[in-house]
């Protein structure tokens with residue numbers, strides 16, 4: 001399955017579908033529709049969606065930390081159950097990083113993401129990304145679980161750092 005032609009930046013009318021897609025994963029924290037609206041408008045350049053004939057199959061939300069514009073912080077990655085295992089998440093991540101690098105005139109970009117220790121698919125996604133681009137991946141402690149739930153219901157969220165990606169840009 002070739003996903004490239006279904007990928008695009010999100011726009012304001014995507015916010016509800018984005019929240020629904022995240023909700024349907026059953027494992028990601030679901031944010032308000034308003035927060036997805038912000039991602040689809042103010043942060044659209046650092047986000048990507050897969051829209052196959054009006055059906056949202058995947059998304060990545062991300063942003064550039066204000067003090068570190070060379071970093072693409074990947075916030076949420078979601079792929080609809082029926083589209084999993086077809087390379088969609090990997091294709092979205094490659095396309096988003098390529099787009100961000102073009103916007104930064106080819107300057108290096110480093111990808112960061114927090115991933116719970118038990119999320120194997122997510123770790124596989126970022127590990128595969130590092131391998132494809134021939135860059136190192138490091139992990140260090142970041143957000144402790146109690147910051148997200150003082151009652152202890154949330155795992156720690158260590159941060160993965162992948163890059164910097166410096167290869168010459170494709171078109």
Ligand SMILES: CC(C)(COP(=O)(O)OP(=O)(O)OC[C@H]1O[C@@H](n2cnc3c(N)ncnc32)[C@H](O)[C@@H]1OP(=O)(O)O)[C@@H](O)C(=O)NCCC(=O)NCCS
Nearest residue numbers: 025077078079084085086087088089090121122124125128
């Ligand atoms: C994680 C998720 C986005 C992967 O989407 P996907 O489109 O199925 O992933 P891809 O087909 O692009 O596969 C990417 C890599 O992950 C691996 N992978 C995918 N699903 C996997 C699974 N269930 N277990 C182990 N590895 C898995 C693939 O083998 C591939 O590895 P490779 O690059 O070494 O070949 C999807 O499973 C999902 O939405 N999960 C629920 C939400 C979530 O956990 N998001 C991650 C937060 S960052």
